[in-house]
Amino acid sequence: MTDRGLFDPGLQPERTALAWRRTCLAVVVLSLGGARLMAPRLGATAVVLGVACAAAGVVLHHLAGSRQRRHTAHLLTDGHLRDATTSAHLLLLLTVVGVVMGVTAAAFVVVRGFSPAG
């Protein structure tokens, strides 16, 4: 049965979902803003990668919501997350998005910083 201790005043799954949401929001905004800023230097590559990362951010934002509902349901019934099909796929996807954004940013800084035009 439900252990009252699971639900501290902050409501764990909700707090976690909110952390996902603000992270995804930052990914979407920075991907599109970055693509806009880098397009003159990196061309279509920046736009394609920016839109891809933004799309991933939107998808992750959506998945984080369903993950929250699943977690809450399981915590209320079993008191653990073992059978809540909790996997780290979302975390891995977000890691990949972060690395892609990082590589793109590094490429932009190198191209812009070392170009004769300055």
Place this chain on the structure above:
Amino acid sequence: MSTRSAPEQPSRFPRAVYGVGDEPDPRFSLANERTFLAWIRTSLALLAAGVALEGLSLPLQPDLRLAASLLLVVLGLLTPLQAWRGWARDERAMRTGTPLPSPALALPLTVGTSVTGVLIVLGVLFR
């Protein structure tokens, strides 16, 4: 709290984490996930700062600005990897009841951001 032995869960990824030990208190797992997300946001901030420095042509001495910018994007590129690795190590440690390891990137990140700050100050002074 609930620490029943976890049976083989082929559906849970990654196996290296979920294949060992017992299920920890779910609050700890969720807190670990939020820590991962905080590292990701740190990475986004570093990347945004690095790109903005160079991309917006901020009025600093160009070489110092480029050095600061490169340092920021390199740190921002390493941080997501730290986020993933740290999450996996911490989750594993909680499942096996061993002490939590410290984040491997904590010192480089501290030194790197400090150096960046110095470079920016110099870049403002010598522009």
